[in-house]
Amino acid sequence: MKISKEIKVALLVISGILLFIYLFTYLKGEDIFTDEDNYYTEFDYNALSTSSPVTIKGNAVGKVEEITYDFETGKTRVSFSVNPKLKFSKNSTIRLYETGIMGGNALAIIKANDGEMAKRGDFIKSEVKPGLVSSLSENFSGLSSNLDSTLRSADTLMTNLNGLVIDESDEGLKATISELNSTLKSFKNLSYSLQKTIKANDEKIASVLDNVDKTAANMAVLTADLKEVDLGKTVANLDETLVSINSIMAGLKENKGTIGKLLNDDALYNNLESATKELELLLLDIKLHPARYRRILSKREIPYTPPTEEQKN
Incomplete structure (x- = not known):
């Protein structure tokens, strides 16, 4: 069967229109060939855009489908879709957070472990997580005052340093x-x-x-x-020697033996001293009268004459 040119042109035009509709919806972040579950939540203000991602634990599982303003409540109503495979509790929380310093925002599903599972079209409560930029904006006044104080201190420090450097005295830098x-x-x-x-x-x-x-x-x-x-043997011998010496010293202390008596008996000491003196006198007499002792064997006796003090000296 032969197709006419008119039919070919019509099919081509229809195909172009369908392709245009698909690309237009795709660029809007919608996919007409997917069957995703849609849910709703609300915020006090709008910080999202259509096709903003919806994540769970940092993983993209859906996107924002529609953003409308509710004139009765004064809140922003957000419709978002997620993959049908994702199951979460109706008591979960939808958190609005910043994805970067440049101001991008996204939604995160904070799953709850209790309650019934959420169904298509359910309303999920929301919360807002303050980002870095908003935190800085809120605290900018405090930061500004602290920065001003810091700059003043730095200026004072530089002034003092400058004065110290310029100082030409002996105590200068x-x-x-x-x-x-x-x-x-x-x-x-x-x-x-x-x-x-x-x-x-x-x-x-x-x-x-x-x-x-x-x-x-x-x-x-x-x-x-x-x-x-063998230091052990040497020490043992030294110990035995010290024991013997201690025994000898104990014997001397107890007047045992001649040396002990000599050290402790005063009478023996006095007798020895007296004998020593008599021996000294005898030797002195032999020195003064040697002839007397040469004739000791003779029958003639020579009487003993004690030495005078001059002879003793």
Whole structure:
């Protein structure tokens, strides 16, 4: 069957009109081929636009379909659609929030875990979450006063610093910086001197470090030898020796033995002192009268004459 040109033109025009209607509704944010559930909510003012997104936990699940003003209540009535797969309670909340600093807004579904499930055409309560821009606008007066106070403090600080820098007295900042510069130069010269000294005595310093290494090695060997010594046995022998010494000292204290009696018996000490004096006189007499003792075996006796004080001295 042959189709006439008129029918082809008519079909083409109708197709164009349908395509235009579809594109127009699509640009408005509507899709005539989808079957979405529509719900309603209200706000005190309008901060949305048609096709503003509807999200849940940050995920887009729908869009704003229609925004109308209710002349009786003075509120903005918003109709929005969501994917039919989404199920939420009728007690949930629709939150208006800012999506960015540039002022974009969207709706978020805050699900409730109680109550019956929402049905198409139900009214859902709403709330508004203050955004960054609105918070700044509300607090701008306070920020302005605080900023003014801060700027005044900064101006005072800069004025004081300027006066300190311009001060030419001995206590001024320039004098302080000059003295600090001189001190740094002195430290720099001292550093150069130390470097020259180290370079001049490099070999001596290396020799000293070598000796230190050798000393450390000898100390390590000595420590190892001390570890190998049976210190326990040595300490035990020393303890036995101290016990013996304590026993001897106790015996001396108790007048045991000759030394003990000599140390503690006054009579023995006096006898020894008397014998010592008589022995001293005998030796002195032998020194003064040697002939008397040469004739000791003879029958002639020579009477004893005590020495005078001059002879004793």
